[in-house]
Amino acid sequence: MKKIQSTCNYCAIDCNLDFYVEDNRVVKTVPTKGYPVNDGFCCIKGLSLDKQQTTIKPNCLPKIRQKDGTFQTVSWDEGFRHVADKLKEIQKKYGQESVAGISTGQLTLEEFAIFGHVMRNYLQTNVDGNTRLCMATAVVAHKQSYGFDAPGYTLQDLELSDTIIFIGSNPVVAHPILWGRVKKNQVPDHKIIVIDPRKSETAMNADYWYGLKWRSDLLLLYTVANQLIEKDYLDHKFISEHTEKFQEFKTFVKSYTLEQGAKGTGLSKEQILELVELIGHGKRVSFWWTMGVNQGYEAVRTAQAIINLALMTGNIGKPGTGANSITGQCNAMGSRTYSNTAVFYGGGDFTNPDRRKRIAQVLGVDEEMLAKKPTKTYNQIIEGINAGEIKGLWILCTNPRHSWVNNETFASAAKKLELFVVQDIYDTIESAENCTVFFPVVPGLKKEGTYINLERRLSAMRPVLERGENEISDYEAILGVGKALKMGDALKGWETPKACFEQMKECSRGMPCDITGITWEGLENSHGIQWPYPEGKEAEFSQEQRRLYCDGKFFTPSKKAQFMFEEVRENPLPLTEEFPYMLNTGRGSVGQWHTQSRTKEVKFVEDVSVKKAYLFMNTRLAMEHGIREMDEIQVYSANGQNARFTVKLTEQVGYEELYAPIHYIECNKLTPSIYDPYSKEPSYKATPVRFVKIQ
Ligand SMILES: Nc1nc2c(c(=O)[nH]1)N[C@H]1C(S)=C(S)[C@@H](COP(=O)(O)OP(=O)(O)OC[C@H]3O[C@@H](n4cnc5c(=O)[nH]c(N)nc54)[C@H](O)[C@@H]3O)O[C@H]1N2
Ligand SMILES: Nc1nc2c(c(=O)[nH]1)N[C@H]1C(S)=C(S)[C@@H](COP(=O)(O)OP(=O)(O)OC[C@H]3O[C@@H](n4cnc5c(=O)[nH]c(N)nc54)[C@H](O)[C@@H]3O)O[C@H]1N2
Ligand code: SF4
Numbered sequence: 001m002k003k004i005q006s007t008c009n010y011c012a013i014d015c016n017l018d019f020y021v022e023d024n025r026v027v028k029t030v031p032t033k034g035y036p037v038n039d040g041f042c043c044i045k046g047l048s049l050d051k052q053q054t055t056i057k058p059n060c061l062p063k064i065r066q067k068d069g070t071f072q073t074v075s076w077d078e079g080f081r082h083v084a085d086k087l088k089e090i091q092k093k094y095g096q097e098s099v100a101g102i103s104t105g106q107l108t109l110e111e112f113a114i115f116g117h118v119m120r121n122y123l124q125t126n127v128d129g130n131t132r133l134c135m136a137t138a139v140v141a142h143k144q145s146y147g148f149d150a151p152g153y154t155l156q157d158l159e160l161s162d163t164i165i166f167i168g169s170n171p172v173v174a175h176p177i178l179w180g181r182v183k184k185n186q187v188p189d190h191k192i193i194v195i196d197p198r199k200s201e202t203a204m205n206a207d208y209w210y211g212l213k214w215r216s217d218l219l220l221l222y223t224v225a226n227q228l229i230e231k232d233y234l235d236h237k238f239i240s241e242h243t244e245k246f247q248e249f250k251t252f253v254k255s256y257t258l259e260q261g262a263k264g265t266g267l268s269k270e271q272i273l274e275l276v277e278l279i280g281h282g283k284r285v286s287f288w289w290t291m292g293v294n295q296g297y298e299a300v301r302t303a304q305a306i307i308n309l310a311l312m313t314g315n316i317g318k319p320g321t322g323a324n325s326i327t328g329q330c331n332a333m334g335s336r337t338y339s340n341t342a343v344f345y346g347g348g349d350f351t352n353p354d355r356r357k358r359i360a361q362v363l364g365v366d367e368e369m370l371a372k373k374p375t376k377t378y379n380q381i382i383e384g385i386n387a388g389e390i391k392g393l394w395i396l397c398t399n400p401r402h403s404w405v406n407n408e409t410f411a412s413a414a415k416k417l418e419l420f421v422v423q424d425i426y427d428t429i430e431s432a433e434n435c436t437v438f439f440p441v442v443p444g445l446k447k448e449g450t451y452i453n454l455e456r457r458l459s460a461m462r463p464v465l466e467r468g469e470n471e472i473s474d475y476e477a478i479l480g481v482g483k484a485l486k487m488g489d490a491l492k493g494w495e496t497p498k499a500c501f502e503q504m505k506e507c508s509r510g511m512p513c514d515i516t517g518i519t520w521e522g523l524e525n526s527h528g529i530q531w532p533y534p535e536g537k538e539a540e541f542s543q544e545q546r547r548l549y550c551d552g553k554f555f556t557p558s559k560k561a562q563f564m565f566e567e568v569r570e571n572p573l574p575l576t577e578e579f580p581y582m583l584n585t586g587r588g589s590v591g592q593w594h595t596q597s598r599t600k601e602v603k604f605v606e607d608v609s610v611k612k613a614y615l616f617m618n619t620r621l622a623m624e625h626g627i628r629e630m631d632e633i634q635v636y637s638a639n640g641q642n643a644r645f646t647v648k649l650t651e652q653v654g655y656e657e658l659y660a661p662i663h664y665i666e667c668n669k670l671t672p673s674i675y676d677p678y679s680k681e682p683s684y685k686a687t688p689v690r691f692v693k694i695q
């Protein structure tokens with residue numbers, strides 16, 4: 001029996017697991033003891049990684065759609081040639097940006113990097129990722145406030161904090177191992193606080209729950225800031241030495257009165273004042289936010305309002321503190337700095353001459369070949385397809401027909417494409433329905449590469465199982481197309497994931513996310529290593545759990561953090577007489593992952609999961625409509641679509657609110673095409689709807 005340590009490629013915790021393998025089969029999965037993230041624990045998804053499809057049936061070869069609509073299986077070489085020829089042909093006919101890619105936060109760092117090289121550098125076109133649906137808001141917030149997309153915390157901060165505040169975050173379901181770290185907190189009398197319109201599973205386990213009105217967080221946070229200032233619960237030294245624009249912020253929030261705050265959030269004045277006291281009296285206050293904040297129409301400013309609270313109270317860079325954005329997918333952090341979509345490899349703008357020079361030097365290519373601007377955003381790509389401007393699309397490791405906001409817009413786009421490559425471990429996903437080419441690739445258990453978790457920790461994915469005939473990885477599929485495109489010397493240094501990693505290390509040199517001290521071999525069987533970890537400074541950075549900003553220095557030119565703020569905006573989609581209820585969406589259970597392609601293979605998850613789309617409704621509202629548990633309703637959305645749901649009754653959602661888990665395609669049939677203006681992240685969590693009981 002062999003033991004192989006690798007990384008779970010579901011959520012951003014990146015638990016490490018020891019796989020025991022016999023006859024090329026996993027016989028036992030044991031969460032790695034001593035690994036600083038999950039130390040001998042993990043959730044059901046990690047334990048069942050070997051249950052997901054490891055071979056596409058009946059073979060592992062690509063399929064190309066024929067004129068009559070049927071598929072023909074071809075060799076990999078033919079598949080690569082077909083895609084390369086089509087990409088070039090479309091570009092020639094319709095222009096450079098008439099092809100695009102949609103990537104993910106769930107592949108390895110090396111896979112993002114090579115996809116970025118082929119598409120963004122060589123083909124000079126656009127690639128956005130499903131991280132746009134998830135982390136884009138936090139990225140913009142960090143860049144503007146800190147000068148770099150650098151979440152500063154370490155998970156240990158959860159154990160050291162005396163006041164832990166979750167805002168739009170439900171770790172009991174979405175990040176169970178993170179919640180486990182909260183449970184390890186030994187600080188006497190520590191408080192757990194949840195801000196969420198829904199009494200979520202986390203709220204049920206908290207000391208305080210503030211059930212504010214949906215989308216009223218920004219108002220609440222400015223009101224709280226104003227009160228903290230009035231009561232002088234401030235860290236004046238930190239503010240003056242390490243921040244800028246506080247005076248402007250102070251003047252700005254003056255108009256956010258307690259009365260107004262209470263009215264707009266639906267909380268009482270006493271509740272708001274209680275929250276102010278909890279923050280004001282906490283010695284180590286930590287704020288943690290996730291999708292309840294990131295997915296909104298004024299999301300960037302909301303995330304920054306959280307950062308402002310941490311800055312003004314000096315709760316940053318010290319043990320148990322921070323304004324901490326929790327990441328969703330296993331390698332969202334890798335995609336943020338190494339996918340070549342919004343910034344260069346290792347960070348830095350595409351227009352920065354020094355970065356251009358450096359990246360060109362590392363990659364051994366002409367500066368001209370490098371991407372010249374940030375990518376078109378996800379919504380622009382889908383809109384571009386629907387407008388007939390984009391004719392070719394290559395998606396990998398994401399299922400947008402299900403997960404994209406207002407998902408019928410993706411359905412119509414998919415039908416308009418001349419080339420639609422879907423690269424996945426399942427050919428049964430909804431997005432593959434209209435593809436013209438399907439690339440079957442192996443899952444994580446048969447791959448190698450690097451992952452970066454939510455606290456900036458790199459860890460190794462190493463092959464647990466051997467591959468069979470024709471089985472190839474995402475990396476090899478992308479490289480194959482690159483070769484068929486005749487990239488020639490431009491693929492020097494990209495031959496293997498390890499070679500790619502070496503280049504990415506060099507690109508990071510001297511940047512905030514410097515990983516030059518990390519080696520490919522050193523990551524194997526390790527405890528993972530957080531960035532930064534610069535070469536030559538290994539001793540200085542040897543601590544296993546590190547946070548950023550300990551010296552109060554940020555990454556802006558002045559080294560000071562910025563107070564960022566803007567007036568609260570009206571909800572662009574308020575409730576109306578026609579649509580009098582608000583549909584909230586999010587994770588349903590620990591066992592279910594997004595569009596369920598993988599987790600529906602896990603029998604003990606499937607056995608306890610509802611098979612049809614369902615939503616939660618307040619008991620009183622249901623009673624008024626004569627609706628009982630498991631009755632069916634038709635839900636009509638302000639976006640013009642409707643869908644059928646089964647009803648589950650609960651006291652945990654408010655009278656005017658419904659809550660639908662995202663694991664069913666019906667959910668995003670109803671969500672509207674509304675985005676944050678800065679991050680372009682969709683506003684997934686508040687759709688006005690009405691419903692009719694199906695008799
Ligand atoms: N089991 C499981 N775990 C997962 C995933 C999964 O699919 N399944 N997905 C992973 C990914 S990619 C991500 S991004 C994370 C997401 O992790 P979370 O963001 O924690 O999960 P969500 O359920 O999307 O949303 C969190 C909460 O936001 C609340 N919310 C909605 N509107 C508002 C609002 O206006 N204000 C506030 N304050 N809160 C609001 C919702 O009620 C919900 O409880 O989970 C990761 N973990
Ligand atoms: N209404 C609503 N919608 C949401 C959200 C919400 O809160 N509300 N959350 C959004 C968020 S935060 C996210 S992150 C997205 C997630 O949305 P998606 O990324 O579309 O969802 P997944 O099901 O994770 O898709 C991953 C795909 O990759 C495939 N796959 C797995 N491993 C591999 C591999 O190694 N290689 C390849 N090529 N494929 C592989 C899987 O089979 C699956 O088809 O959903 C977003 N949609
Ligand atoms: S899904 Fe997340 S918490 Fe569960 S085992 Fe994987 S990395 Fe750990």
Ligand SMILES: [Mo]
Pocket residue numbers: 133134135328329
């Ligand atoms: Mo996500």
